[in-house]
Amino acid sequence: METGQKTKEELSRTVANIQAGVLAFVGGVIGGLGLFIMTAWLLLEGGPHVGSHLQLLSNYFIGYSVTWPGSVIGLLYGALTGGVLGWTIGFIYNKVVGIRGG
C-alpha cells in the first residue's frame, strides 16, 4: 500500500482538478452531436415506425421529434443537457477534492 502510494507520488504529487467549463464543453459536444447523429441515423434507416423509442425523449425535450427539424432541436437540447451535466460533474468533483484535501 505504502509502495503504491510512493509510486503514485513519484509520478505526480498533484490531485487533478477538473476544469468544469471544459468538461461542460465536452459534455455539450458529445450530448448535442450524439443526439443529432442518433436521430439522423434512424431517419436514414427509415421504416414504418421511425425511432419510436428515441421519440420518448420528447417527454423531456419539448419540441423534439425523430424528424430532420427534430434532429436540430435535439442537437440543441443534447448540447445543453450534456453541458449542464459536464459542468455539474466538474463542479461537484472539485468541491469534493477541495473538502477532502482540507
Add this chain to the structure above:
Amino acid sequence: MASHPVVVIGAGPAGLTTAYELGKNGVSSLILEAGKQVGGISQTVNYRDFRFDIGGHRFFSKVPMVNDLWHEILGDNFLLRPRISRIYYNNKFFDYPLKATNALAGLGPVEALLVGFSYAKTKMFPSPNEDNFEQWVINRFGTRLYRIFFKTYTEKVWGIPCSEISADWAAQRIKNLSLKEAVLNALLGARDGKIVTSLIEEFHYPRFGPGMMWERCEELVEGLGSQTLKGIKVERIHHRHGRVESVSGRISSGERVNFEGSHFVSTMPLRELIGAMDPQPPEKVVQAAQGLRYRDYLTVVLVVNREDVFPDNWIYIHSPEVKMGRMQNYKNWSPYMVPDPSRTSLGLEYFLWDKDEEWTWSNDRLIDFGTRECAQIGLINPEDVEDGTVVRMEKAYPVYDHQYQDNVQTVRQFLETFSNFQTIGRNGLHRYNNQDHSMVTGVYAAGNIMGETNDVWAVNTEKEYHEEGRGAPSKAGDRMVPTRVQVNVENALSGDEEEIIEFVFARLDPVALGVAVGTVIGLVIFMATLVLVLKGGSVVGPGLALLGNYLIGFEVTWSGSLVGLVEGGLGGFAIGYVSASLRNWGMTTYAHYMRWRGEVIRRRNLLDKV
C-alpha cells in the same frame, strides 16, 4: 622557493581539466605527473608509430559541459566510428550488444530454452536482496544468462567473485530512470534512449587516440601560463593546521624536490595519498586507506602482419580457458592508429593484482603468452606476429568491494578538514568514473579554487551534472566548505517539463469523481421520473420503467423516484470511482512500462560498463 597558486598532482583528464579551467580564468598551475606522458589512463601510447589506447575510450558524454570542452580542446579532430564488438565464449562469437537471433543460433535451441526458463523463473521469483552484483544481474537477466555472458568476464576484470562486488557499482554504472524521466523520454522522443542507442552503435574517437586530447590540453594549459613537470612522483604531502603547505617528491635522478602552493589538487589514489600525508593522519584513517583495493591493468600489444584480423573494435573474451579479458583492434578505432595499413596492432588486455605473477613477467614472456592465447582461440597465426610491447597501468580500477564505502567515507571525512586541498578524478575519489566524470570533478575543483562551493564527491553518484548546476561563489572566505549543491542534472526535468508531467499525470480523486458522477446520475433519474409522474397518463413512463431491470424496486412513481435517486447515485458513484482508478492505474502503468523499456535499452551495453 616560489610558491605556486595551484599545485595539481597528476596530469590525467581530471588534473589537466582543473589546470585548463583555472588557466582560462587567469590562474596558473603547476602540474606534477609521475609518468613520462600526460593523459593518465586516457593516454595513447606510441610504439614505433603504432598507437594504442589503454582500454579503449569512446568519446561520448551525457554532460554537455564535457562535450563542449572536448571540442574546445580538440576541434574537429574527431572521427565518428561504427561500433562492432562481440563476445567470445565456448569457441563461438556472439554479437554484443546481444541480438536474439545471433544469440539463439550460438547457444543452440536447448541452451536457449534453458535460458528462457531461467529468465522466467527469475522474473517470477526474484532475489529480494540486491546487495551484490551477482544478485543485481541475475534479477535482470536470469541465472543462466548471467553465467554465460557476465560472470566470467566480470570476474576476470575485477579479480573477485561477482558476489563480492557491491551492487551499487552496477547501480552507478546503469542508473535507474525515474518514472518522470521515463515518461518524458517517451513523450519527447526518448531523449536518453536515443543517446544510449547511438552510443551502442557508433562513437566519437580522436584521430590519433584519446591521448591526442590530453597532449593538446597540455599545450593549451602551458599556453595559459601553467607548467607541467613529468617524471615527478609525489611522495610527501606536508600539512599543518588544516592546510597543505607543500608537496615533495623525487625526479628520475633521485633528487628530492619540494613545491609550495596556495591550493592543492590531487588525483593520486587515496591509498597512496594517505600514506604520503606528513604528518600521518589518525590510525583509523590510515587503516581505512589501506583497506582500499585497486585492480591493475596490463596490455600486451601485438603487431600482426595482416591487413585485417577481425572487424571488431574489441572482443570480450569470456572463455575461462584463457586469462585475457578483452582484445582491442586499434585500427578499427581509428585507421590513423597504425602507420602501415597492411599491419594490424592488437591489444590483449589482462586485469591483474600487482601481486599476480604475470604482473612481474618480462615483456617478452608476456608477448609470448599473449600470442599463444590469441592462437588458442583461433584469432591469429603466431607466425604473423612481428613485434610487440607491453604497457602496465597500476591502480587502473578502484575496487568496489563490500568495505569500500566505509573506507572511502572515513578518508573523505579526514580530507575535508583541509581548507586548501581537494582530491578529484577516478582514483582521487575512489570512484569508477569515466573520463567525462573525472573531467567534471576537475572543473568543479577549479571552480572551488575560484570561490564556488561544489561537492566533487557528488559527481556521478546519482546523476550527471550540468554546468548550470555548479555552486555559487562561496562567502566562506578562503576556507572552502564543500557542500552538496543543488544542481540541475542530465535527464532531469526542466521546470516547464516538471509542470507538464505534474499536470498530465495528476491523479484523479476516485472518491470525488464517484460522488460527482453518482450525484448527477442519481438526480437525472430522480428528475426524469418526477417529470413523467407529474405528466401522468394511463401508463406512466413505460420506457423509463425498464430501469427496474437494473435498479431493484424502481418504478415510475413518487417513491420510485427516490429509489432511482439512491440506487442511481450508488451506481454512478461506482462508475466514477472505477473510472478514476482505472485512469490513474493506466497512467502509472504506462509510466512503468516506459521506464522498463528505457532501462532495457540502458542495460543493453552492461558489459561495456564492466
